Amino acid sequence: MxxxxxxxxxxxxxxxxxxxxxxxxxxxxxxxxxxxxxxxxxxxxxxxxxxxxxxxxxxxxxxxxxxxxxxxxxxxxxxxLGDMEQLHPIQQGFWEKHGLQCGFCTPGVMISMVGLLKENPNPSEEEIRDALEGVICRCTGYQFIVSAVQHAAQLIAEGNAVKETIVSSGEGH
Ligand code: FES
Ligand code: FES
Known part of the structure; x- marks a missing residue:
């Protein structure tokens, strides 16, 4: 038992x-x-x-x-990350830049990229691709994912809101 x-x-x-x-x-x-x-x-x-x-x-x-x-x-x-009333910028980025096809990898990719953007708010394409290592997408060829992350970084820089649960997550630990 x-x-x-x-x-x-x-x-x-x-x-x-x-x-x-x-x-x-x-x-x-x-x-x-x-x-x-x-x-x-x-x-x-x-x-x-x-x-x-x-x-x-x-x-x-x-x-x-x-x-x-x-x-x-x-x-x-x-x-x-967000909801229909308030998408997280990474979700908005994927939406606007067509960052997914089948979507199976997308939750893991989004969380990984939120982690990247917390550490590095303005990542280069190379840094995004490095951070994507270990998260496999079988559909997109990654280019649209890179575009989506760059767009999300721009949205955050412009002051688009991130839900409080994400902002607080990791702070103070
Ligand atoms: S299910 Fe965790 S790495 Fe594949
Ligand atoms: S969108 Fe299909 S595995 Fe990434």
């Missing part, structure tokens, strides 16, 4: 509790226990990046993190 653990974490600004097996991966907690299916699982080798989320502001592949390791932390998934 497996001993279950109780964990409490903040997901997209909302406190969530779960009773889980210690072996449960964060990706599975998000998708199967919390019904946040925007975080995708595209491989079993930690290579595709479709499962990328933020934990305390750090970009991580949620298939490489145990859910118990997120106990007490702040997790941001693609669902927390």
């Amino acid at each position: 497996t001993c279950k653990k109780n964990i409490t974490l903040s997901v997209n600004g909302v406190t969530r509790q779960a009773e889980i097996e210690p072996r449960l991966l964060l990706a599975h907690l998000l998708r199967e226990e919390l019904n946040l299916t925007g975080t995708h699982i595209g491989c079993d080798t930690s290579q595709c990046g479709a499962c990328t989320v933020m934990v305390d502001g750090d970009v991580v592949k949620s298939c490489t993190v145990l859910a118990v390791q997120a106990d007490g932390k702040e997790v941001t998934t693609v669902e927390g």
Whole structure:
């Protein structure tokens, strides 16, 4: 019999509790226990990046993190970036610059690029492509993703609002 653990974490600004097996991966907690299916699982080798989320502001592949390791932390998934009333600039960038095709990689790509823009608000094309390493897109050829990220950087520089949960995520940790 497996001993279950109780964990409490903040997901997209909302406190969530779960009773889980210690072996449960964060990706599975998000998708199967919390019904946040925007975080995708595209491989079993930690290579595709479709499962990328933020934990305390750090970009991580949620298939490489145990859910118990997120106990007490702040997790941001693609669902927390924005909504129809207020798209995150990265979502607006992807919308306007056609940064996706099938969309399977898109949640992980967006979270990775939000992490990049927090560190580097004005990345060069080379820096964007470097940051995309580890997040595989099988459709776009990446050029439209690069354009979308550059557009998002411009929107943020122009003062477009970012939801408070994202701004606060990672600060003070
Ligand atoms: S599911 Fe592929 S890296 Fe996590
Ligand atoms: S848009 Fe299809 S995998 Fe990236």
